[in-house]
Amino acid sequence: MRVFVINPGSTSTRLALYEDDRPVLVRELRHHKAEIARFARVADQFRYRLAAVEAVLGEWKTDPADLDGVAGRGGLLRPLEGGVYIVSDEMLIDLESARHGEHACNLGAPLARELADRAGVEAYIVDPVVTDELAEVARFTGLPGIRRRSLFHALSQRGAARTAAARQGAGYDEADFIVCHMGGGISIGAHRRGRVVEVVNALDGEGPFSPERTGGLPLVPLLERIERGEGTPAEFRRMIQREGGLFAHLGTNDLREVLARMDQGDEPASMVFHALAYGVSRYIGSLAPVLADGSGRVAVAAVVLTGGLARSDRLVNEIKRMVGYLGPVEVVTGDEEMAALASGVGRVLRGEEQAKDYDASRP
Numbered sequence: 001m002r003v004f005v006i007n008p009g010s011t012s013t014r015l016a017l018y019e020d021d022r023p024v025l026v027r028e029l030r031h032h033k034a035e036i037a038r039f040a041r042v043a044d045q046f047r048y049r050l051a052a053v054e055a056v057l058g059e060w061k062t063d064p065a066d067l068d069g070v071a072g073r074g075g076l077l078r079p080l081e082g083g084v085y086i087v088s089d090e091m092l093i094d095l096e097s098a099r100h101g102e103h104a105c106n107l108g109a110p111l112a113r114e115l116a117d118r119a120g121v122e123a124y125i126v127d128p129v130v131t132d133e134l135a136e137v138a139r140f141t142g143l144p145g146i147r148r149r150s151l152f153h154a155l156s157q158r159g160a161a162r163t164a165a166a167r168q169g170a171g172y173d174e175a176d177f178i179v180c181h182m183g184g185g186i187s188i189g190a191h192r193r194g195r196v197v198e199v200v201n202a203l204d205g206e207g208p209f210s211p212e213r214t215g216g217l218p219l220v221p222l223l224e225r226i227e228r229g230e231g232t233p234a235e236f237r238r239m240i241q242r243e244g245g246l247f248a249h250l251g252t253n254d255l256r257e258v259l260a261r262m263d264q265g266d267e268p269a270s271m272v273f274h275a276l277a278y279g280v281s282r283y284i285g286s287l288a289p290v291l292a293d294g295s296g297r298v299a300v301a302a303v304v305l306t307g308g309l310a311r312s313d314r315l316v317n318e319i320k321r322m323v324g325y326l327g328p329v330e331v332v333t334g335d336e337e338m339a340a341l342a343s344g345v346g347r348v349l350r351g352e353e354q355a356k357d358y359d360a361s362r363p
Contacts, residue, residue, distance in 0.1 A: 001349055002066060004115060005341045006053065007073045008107040011036060013049055014335075015056055018342035026338070027056050042106050043096045049107055050114060057115075064119040069349055071341040072112030073155065074128020076101035082131040082154060082196065083356050084344045087113045087123040090360040099360075105129065124355060126344030127154040133195045148206075152187035152199040153307070159340030160306035160332040161191050167330065168301060175301035176291045178326065180284055180319075182309035184253065186210040188283050190290040198290045200283050205240050208279030211253035211309070214244030215279065246272065255312055277318035284323045300327040306336055 007014040011033060017025040029052050039045045057064070064070075072087065075095050085091070087109045093099075095106040109125050116123035131154035139147045157179040158172075165172040173194035180188045186209075187202035200207035209215040217240070226236065239248070247253045249272045250261070261269035288298045303323050309315055311333050320329045347353040 001068050001346060003069045003071060003342045003345045003349075004062070004064075004067050004112075005071045005338050006108055006111045006115075007337055007341065008049060008104045008111065010104045013052060014338060015053060016335075016338045016342070017060065017062060018346075021339075021343055021346050023338070023342070025060050025062075026335075029053075029056070042098065042102050042104055043110075045104075045107060046110055050111060053111060053115070064115050067115070067119045067121055069121050069345045070112040070116040070119065070123045071345045072108030072110075072123060072125055073105050073337070073341065074125035074130070075106035075108055076103055077128060077130050077358065078360065078362060079130050079132035079150065080128060080358070081133060081356070082127045082158065084348050084353060085125050085128075085356050085358050087116070087125060088358050091125075091358040094360050100130070122355070124345050124348065126341050127158050129154055131196065133197060134199070135197055138198050149201060149204060150196070150199050151201050151203045152189055152196070153181035153183070153185075153202065154189075154196065155337045155340050156181045156183075156306055157187070157189050157191070157196070157304075159336035159343070160304050162340070162343070163332045163334070163336065164302045164304045164330040170301060176299070177302055177304055178284055178287050178291070178300055179304040179306065180280060182210070182280065182305065182307040182315075184210060184212045184308075186213070186215070186280060186307075186309075188280075188287060190287040192291060198287055200287070203241065207283045209245035209276065211246045211255060212242050212244065214240045214248070246276070255309055255315065259312070259314060273315075274318070277315055278322070281319050281322035284319070285326070288326055298326060302328050302330040304330045304332060306332045 001020050003018045005016045011031050013029045015027045016023050077094055077100055092110055095109055112123035129151055132150035134150050141148060161177045161179050162172045165175060177191040179191055185202035186207055188200040189196045190198040205216060207215045246258060250258060250269055258269050258273055262273060284303060291300055292298045303326050305316055310331050316331055348355045
């Protein structure tokens with residue numbers, strides 16, 4: 001069973017060919033920012049990225065006709081229940097028009113569909129970032145008209161949770177997990193028996209600060225800065241989503257550089273590092289009540305740490321020290337997104353899971 005996987009990011013496109021859930025060929029294409037900047041819209045990058053993908057397939061001597069399925073990273077669509085979805089015409093229209101938002105991940109489905117059509121097979125997305133399984137009570141805020149959204153690293157989180165469950169000899173659908181993806185943005189999810197019932201949203205300004213994002217901010221001081229004319233809404237949006245966190249404090253979004261500065265006695269770097277670990281741990285702990293049983297007891301199968309920052313033993317050890325009371329801490333540092341895409345399609349092809357249809361008309 002051969003599944004080709006496409007995972008587009010802002011300045012990269014990751015590719016992999018899987019045979020029976022095993023990666024046999026892997027490549028990461030890096031795109032120069034100047035090249036990407038030529039395109040006014042993300043959708044305009046389609047032909048540019050497709051040509052790069054075709055070149056790799058040529059090097060690999062891989063004919064699309066030999067594929068059994070193609071998986072693309074899911075983009076910004078309407079809120080969806082988690083799972084595997086067939087790439088439909090309706091889905092492509094929503095992504096091309098950026099109806100629900102614009103991001104490089106919107107290219108995953110159209111690239112997958114193009115290659116799948118050549119092969120005469122289906123194209124799929126798996127657990128897109130808009131995966132939404134929140135309880136209604138979790139959507140409330142203190143201001144009518146503003147509701148919380150479910151936007152998080154669903155693909156990475158679910159893949160890491162499945163890996164952690166397999167290590168423990170359990171099924172992902174049979175246990176509870178708190179999963180924290182730590183990358184350029186940090187999202188945290190409460191996974192209850194296979195459903196992500198609460199999230200710390202990585203995009204809307206919730207949670208701990210990250211290498212590039214501010215995380216949650218006190219609102220009144222932020223409003224005061226806007227009132228003083230210290231920035232436009234667009235400028236503050238950029239600060240919150242791309243120029244906050246480690247970058248704002250230390251001028252770098254690279255944790256390795258922060259650790260090197262700590263080793264040289266840089267006190268500000270040390271303070272920011274410990275604040276990062278503290279913030280991540282605090283928000284992991286904030287999800288414990290969501291998974292408590294009727295008696296108030298919390299028994300998670302594991303707290304799972306994944307994403308690029310989980311490769312730092314120093315950060316992981318700091319977090320373990322603060323959240324170990326919740327249960328065992330599992331660290332999953334493989335390429336969970338690519339594996340999760342291939343695995344999801346594999347489950348459908350083997351008849352273990354039913355692929356879902358995308359309905360653009362639903363709210």
